Amino acid sequence: MKAVLNLPEFNVIKQEQNEYFYRFTVEKKDPPYMCMQCGCVQFIHEGENIGDNVEFKLHQVKERTVSDISMHGKAVRIVIRHRRFKCSACGGTFYEYLDSIERNGKVTKRLVEHIKQLTLKRPFLTIAEEYGISHTSVGRYFREFVAEKEKDRRLIAPRVLGIDEAHLNKTMRGVFTDNENRIMLEITPDNLKRTIKATIQSMEGYKNIEVATVDMNAGYKYAVNELVPEAFVVVDKFHVIKYAQEALNAIRVKIKNGLPKDERRFLTRDRWVLLRNKEDLEWKDIERRMEWFRRYPLLEKAYWLKEGIRDVYNQSADKQEALERYKKWESEIPTEFKEFKEIRKTFNNNKKEIFNYFDRQFTNAYTESVNNIIKSVEKAGKGYTFDVLRAKVLYGTQATLKKPKYTEDMEFQRFEKLLGGKFDNQPIRISPPEPNEYDIVGVDLTTLSEILEEGDF
Numbered sequence: 001m002k003a004v005l006n007l008p009e010f011n012v013i014k015q016e017q018n019e020y021f022y023r024f025t026v027e028k029k030d031p032p033y034m035c036m037q038c039g040c041v042q043f044i045h046e047g048e049n050i051g052d053n054v055e056f057k058l059h060q061v062k063e064r065t066v067s068d069i070s071m072h073g074k075a076v077r078i079v080i081r082h083r084r085f086k087c088s089a090c091g092g093t094f095y096e097y098l099d100s101i102e103r104n105g106k107v108t109k110r111l112v113e114h115i116k117q118l119t120l121k122r123p124f125l126t127i128a129e130e131y132g133i134s135h136t137s138v139g140r141y142f143r144e145f146v147a148e149k150e151k152d153r154r155l156i157a158p159r160v161l162g163i164d165e166a167h168l169n170k171t172m173r174g175v176f177t178d179n180e181n182r183i184m185l186e187i188t189p190d191n192l193k194r195t196i197k198a199t200i201q202s203m204e205g206y207k208n209i210e211v212a213t214v215d216m217n218a219g220y221k222y223a224v225n226e227l228v229p230e231a232f233v234v235v236d237k238f239h240v241i242k243y244a245q246e247a248l249n250a251i252r253v254k255i256k257n258g259l260p261k262d263e264r265r266f267l268t269r270d271r272w273v274l275l276r277n278k279e280d281l282e283w284k285d286i287e288r289r290m291e292w293f294r295r296y297p298l299l300e301k302a303y304w305l306k307e308g309i310r311d312v313y314n315q316s317a318d319k320q321e322a323l324e325r326y327k328k329w330e331s332e333i334p335t336e337f338k339e340f341k342e343i344r345k346t347f348n349n350n351k352k353e354i355f356n357y358f359d360r361q362f363t364n365a366y367t368e369s370v371n372n373i374i375k376s377v378e379k380a381g382k383g384y385t386f387d388v389l390r391a392k393v394l395y396g397t398q399a400t401l402k403k404p405k406y407t408e409d410m411e412f413q414r415f416e417k418l419l420g421g422k423f424d425n426q427p428i429r430i431s432p433p434e435p436n437e438y439d440i441v442g443v444d445l446t447t448l449s450e451i452l453e454e455g456d457f
Contacts, residue, residue: 011022012026021074021076024078026080028098031096032096037090045299054089055088060084065079066101082094119142164215165191173384175367179211197227213236215235216243234363241245243343244305246339249381251302276288316358
C-alpha cells in the first residue's frame with residue numbers, strides 16, 4: 001500500500017481503511033533546507049565558527065488532512081504530520097514546503113489536475129461531493145484550466161467556414177465551424193454582426209477563407225462580404241427547405257384547427273407524414289396522404305410546394321435548371337398562401353447566395369449537428385453559464401476520450417518499476433502532455449457526438 005500512494009516525498013506511517021475511505025498518515029521524508037521566512041539555507045559546521053551555523057529545530061507538528069485521487073473505488077484522505085520549524089538565523093517559524101500538496105488547499109496537486117479534467121464532463125457539485133471539497137473550489141480549478149487553454153489558443157481560419165446560431169441561456173449565440181474538416185471552432189456570446197466580424201478577424205489568415213456557409217441571417221452574409229469580399233457565400237440548403245416545411249406546417253395547422261373535432265381525427269399523424277420527405281414514406285402513408293388530399297385540396301397544394309423546393313435541389317442538373325425550377329415554383333403559389341409568399345420574399349432577398357450552392361455545393365450540415373449537441377450538453381448541465389458551456393464543448397473532447405479496450409498484446413510496465421524505480425521523482429500525469437499551442441483549437445464533431453451518446457457530459 002505504501003507504493004500505491006505513490007507520493008515519493010512522504011513516508012507512510014499508518015494506513016487504514018473502512019467501507020468508504022482509505023486513510024494514509026504520512027510525514028515528509030527530508031527536513032527543510034531553506035527557511036521560508038528569511039531564505040537562509042541550513043548550515044551546520046562543527047568545531048570553529050559555530051556562531052555561523054543556521055539550524056532549523058522542530059517547533060510544532062500539526063496534522064493536516066487533504067483529499068487525493070480515489071483508489072479502488074474508495075475516496076482517499078491523507079493525514080499529513082505537517083512539521084513547523086524554528087530558524088536560528090531569523091528566529092521565525094515556518095512550515096516545511098510540500099511539493100505534492102496545494103499550498104493553502106485541502107487537495108493534492110495531482111487531484112487538482114484530475115478535477116480539471118473531470119469538470120469538462122461532470123457537474124461541479126457532483127465532483128465536490130465525491131472529493132470532499134467545495135463546489136466553489138471546483139469552479140476555480142475549472143476556470144484555471146480554461147485560462148491555461150485560452151492563453152495558448154490560436155484560431156486558424158478554415159477554407160470552408162460555417163456560421164450558424166444556437167439559442168442558449170435565453171440568448172442567440174454564434175457558432176463557427178470548419179465545415180470541411182468537421183471541427184467546431186468557436187461559440188460567441190451573441191450573434192450580432194459586430195461579434196461575427198470580430199470573431200472572423202480573430203482567425204489567423206481569415207482573408208484566405210474561400211467559402212462561407214450561412215443561414216439567411218443578413219448579418220452573417222454582410223459580415224463575410226465586408227471582411228472577405230472574394231469569399232463565396234452559400235446559404236445552407238437545409239435552411240431553405242426548413243422555411244418551406246414551416247410554411248406547410250402553418251397551413252396544415254390552420255386547416256386542421258378549422259375542422260370539427262370529429263373530422264380532425266381523420267388527420268391522425270398528419271404532421272409526421274406531411275413533413276417527411278416524399279421518397280421516405282411507406283405505401284400505407286402514401287395512401288393515407290392521398291385520402292387527405294382528396295378531401296383537402298389546399299393541403300395538397302401546400303405539400304407539393306414544400307416538395308417543390310426540395311426538387312429545386314434534388315432534381316436540378318445545374319444552376320440554370322435550378323433557377324428555372326424556382327421560377328416555376330414561384331408562379332404556382334396560390335394567392336391565399338401568405339405563408340409561402342412571405343418565404344418567397346425571404347428567398348428572393350438571398351437569391352444569389354441560395355443559388356451559389358449549385359456552384360459550390362457546401363452545406364451547414366455539420367454546424368447544425370454541433371448545434372444539436374451543444375443544446376444537449378446545456379440540457380444535461382441544468383444551468384451551465386455560457387462560459388462553462390462553451391469551455392465544455394470546446395475543450396471537452398480530450399478529457400472524455402474513450403479508454404482503449406483491454407487486449408493481451410497491450411504494452412505494460414512492471415508495477416514495481418513504475419512506482420518504486422526511476423520514475424519515483426516524476427510527477428504523476430493524469431493525462432498525456434499537450435502541445436503549448438493549437439493551430440486549430442476545436443472539437444471533432446464525430447467524436448463529440450459519440451461522447452454525447454455515452455452520456456459523459
